[in-house]
Amino acid sequence: MIVANRLPVDRVEQPDGSRGWRSSPGGLVAALEPVLRANDGVWLGWTGGADETGADTEPFESDGLRLVPIPMSSEDIEEFYEGFSNATLWPLYHDLVAKPAFHREWWESYQRVNQRFAERAAEVAAEGATVWVHDYQLQLVPRMLRELRPDLRIGFYLHIPFPPAELFQQLPWRRQLLEGLLGADLVGFQLPGAAQNFVRLVRQRVGHKTHRDLVYLPDGRTVRAAAYPISIDWEGYQELARSEGVVKRAKEIREALGNPRTVFLGCDRLDYTKGIYARLRAFGELISDGHLDVEDAVFVQVAVPSREQVEQYKILRDDIDRLVGRLNGDLGQIGRPAISYLHSSYPREEMAALYRAADIMVVTPYRDGMNLVAKEYVACRLDNDGALVLSEFAGAAEELRQAWLVNPYDLNGMKAALLEAHTADERELTRRMKAMRRTVAQHDVAAWAEGYMADLANAGDHHAKPLRPLKSR
């Protein structure tokens, strides 16, 4: 059983007014679908809309997947999703890039909604089933579920960074969250540093004995915390990038941009952690300094609308709108804007065409769990060309060492890296891209899911005798 905040389908209105579902084929769905099918699995999650009655709980099937909807009222959406998940935990876990808001009502709502997920999972799970809980919205579920169903094997995976103790301990409910996660047999993170942060916090704040990646609980259970860097459907992206439709569309995109010499590209959810503002400023300065010319360089920025009711996201949108307007007004020429700004989401095919059309991909978050866009770009560069400028603070930087790595807080450093990537010769580009392609090909999303599931199968021991306590470190 997969338990995640969202189901892998979007609700769509049929022409006759009835309700229907369209699968949203993200990387995670592609990875987990085969595991679910092979194990007669089910996916539990929110449908994405408000349900004031809470009655919409009937399991249904979509494209052969068994799905169990968890209803949320508009109050749940405001307090649990927009509030505690995205205005408290999200900024706290991303290095305080924005100031987290701590509200006791939001915490109440987070507990209530996590309990709802846990109770429904407990009702639906078969005897001795394996349950894999995902992400920061559901950190209390492992413990709540274990209390209801001690027979289950429970895994948890955090898709976003896990902060250092110095930041995490600001949270008024820090101990409860740690104890929530300790309900799992295996707690997975993107990077080893995050797993270490977690184990250290458990030792300091909950007082359990720990040794390397293991936590020893007083009831005899052992919890493991380890890193499993997530990845993409490598074969799927390769196939897409080589398809006739995508090749043709990439050519059309470059033509529509006026066939410039260099296309820079940024693709992000419109989120303040992504560093969109600073990267556009860096590009603008390269033009105003005379290093680049709007006649032969353009920056295409795709900003996917996200969490639009949350205050910080509204402010960011206005800031970016203003910056793009100013840069285009100051630097653009007729038919040649400096920035081609698209506030919209696009299907995978269009994204693959954009990756193919772009000479330089710019991924500069202030903090990011992994950043799959960087890996998708690499997968679509079938000819080993194109450059990746990547923030040191994206999880992907630990694997994609041959990118031009930048500190997104250092504007001059970013400008220098953009210029270097712009002037790099073909040999240099090929050398870097080849190495990055090898890395991503070897560590695709299927390997990620298999690696995690194999470790979960071996993790924990429900019937273990209490372990001899280790000397506390």
Ligand code: F6P
């Ligand atoms: O990266 C964390 C994450 O929750 C992803 O799982 C998700 O695709 C993305 O952020 C967008 O989240 P939301 O569900 O808030 O639209």
